[in-house]
Amino acid sequence: MSRELMDQAKKAVLDATRRGAKGVRAVVSRNRASSVEWRDGKIDRLRESTRMALGLTLFVDGRYSVNTTSDLRPAAVDRFLDEVIAMTRVLTKDPHRKLADPESYKGRHEGDLKIFDASRTVSAVERRKIAAALEAAARAGSGSAKIVSVSTQCSDNVSEGAMATSNGMEGTRTDTSFVLLAMTSVQDRGSRKPQGYSYAARRLFLSLPTVESVGMDATRRATQEIGARPEKSGQYRCILENRIAGRLLDWLLGQPLTGRAIQQRRSFLADKLGRPIASQVLTVTDDPLLESGLGSGTYDGEGMSARRRVVVENGVLKTHYLDTYYASKLERPPTTESSSNLVFGPGTQGLDGLLKAMGNGILITGFSGGNSNPATGDFSIGISGHWIENGKAARPVSEMNLSGNHLTFWNRLLELGTDAFLDSSTRSPSLRFDTVQFSGK
Known part of the structure; x- marks a missing residue:
């Protein structure tokens, strides 16, 4: 099937080029999704869908557009190409819009990432x-x-997906x-x-x-949440459970690291490259080649070959996520457009050990609502979890808020656990912090 998708992608590139496009990136995708939702002893909902789509990025006379169609019949694709190329010709010119450099396509990983299970289908x-x-x-x-x-x-x-570009990427x-x-x-x-x-x-x-x-x-x-109540407002030591830590990590290493936020000065990390943004215990690697990772792949959305890169090393910010467009505007080399799998530096002990080391404080097991300002780094989020006394859960807590600024908060990080969360592309372990601000009763 992938061969068929590639043939369609290459044909779309060729046909768009013949119509006057100077640069073309085509992605043909096929997705089959199936699910059973069950509630209180019976089926609540059954879902089964198969979708195909053609995504076309066009560069025409210095102009740029992104277009998608789900009608892949040959005559429909021809009409689609005629329409979107004509539309692109009337858009505003932008000299920074271009395909990725062909040099960035080289060195692609050829090994098996084990992200496809050919041995198992579920009826x-x-x-x-x-x-x-x-x-x-x-x-x-x-x-x-x-x-x-x-x-x-x-x-x-x-x-399944296939990507082809007019400057040599397949x-x-x-x-x-x-x-x-x-x-x-x-x-x-x-x-x-x-x-x-x-x-x-x-x-x-x-x-x-x-x-x-x-x-x-x-x-x-x-x-465990039965009887949960808020504690008094104050500064408490805390632990973020591994499965929810990714929410705050995304506020730190997600949008604020993107080229768009950096170039538009809407990121509190815009001028922090090479400078500390967190405690020295924090090291984070972006690893798109992680075996069986939920964010793994051999190339990114522009076709650039996927490479491991250190994002934070001993608390120091090492990279921004720059696609070709924003790298050009910033006059910097591109890296990649977004994160893949985030993998964390070695931890020291499991959750029980972290709780014992904390002694008294709050184990945060859930978040609700919340907001984070990527321009300033200020954040606030509702939390639930457990009040810990002498390393043991004493009572459930809820209806509290954790608030602060990311640069201050992440510098309070004391210790990483050994319990990396495998069910997300952000493989965070549990994280132990010194005192931070909570609002409660």
Whole structure:
């Protein structure tokens, strides 16, 4: 199938060039997504879809456009090309818009990243059985008497894509993903019904955890929130649990590092390259070649060959994410347009060890709402979790806010755990911080 997609991409490039385009990037994709959603003993929703699309980036007479169609019949594609090239000719010229340098296509990784599971397909019957088993596991754990409702999901996805450019890039990719999800709501005081969720997302089916562990974890998390109340406002030591730490890390290393934010001076990290932005214990590597990584691939959205790069080293910012356009505007060499897999430097101990080292403070296990200003670095976010005394969970907490500035907050980082979270492209471990500001009762 990838060969067929490549033939379509190359034909689109050739046909657009014949119509007067000076530069063309074509991406043809095919995606099949299937899922079963299950609630309280029966199917809630079934979904199955297959989509194909042609994405075309055009450079015509110094002008630029990005266009997409899902009608890939030859006559429809011809009409599409005529229309979008004519439209592009009336846009404003921009000298910084261009294809990536052909030199950036060289040196592409040729090994198997193990992001496609050719050995496993999941039938509709099996999806239903897995979803039902997730619910059974959620109802089998301690605290099941408090359960109000359980919803689960089993889904899988197969994606294929081919990219071709008019200046020599050709590449294909095929990947799979498998997801398990369980959500449990339980009865608390009055009308309060706290929820707990657990999920797993992997490239390879056999690397998924058991349905029992996912289902029981959802109920455990829900029951642990029964009786949750806010603590008094103040400065407390805290730990971010691994699975939620990526939310704050994205506010630090996501939009503020993009070329658009840097060039438009809407990033608090615009002038921080080569300077400390976090504690010395923080080292983060962007690794698109990570085996079975959810963000892995051999080339980026412009076709540039994927390469590992250090983002933060011992707290010092080492790179920005610059695509060809913003690199040109900034008069700097391009790196890549966005992050892939974020991998963290070596941790020292597991979550239990981090809790013991913290002594007293807040273990944050959930976020709600929140906002972060990429221009200033100021942020505020609702949290839930547990008050920790002498390294042990003493009582659940909720309805509190964590707030501050990223440059201050990340300099309070004391220690990384060894429990990297595998079900995200941000493979953060649990993170232990010195005192930071919380708002509560």
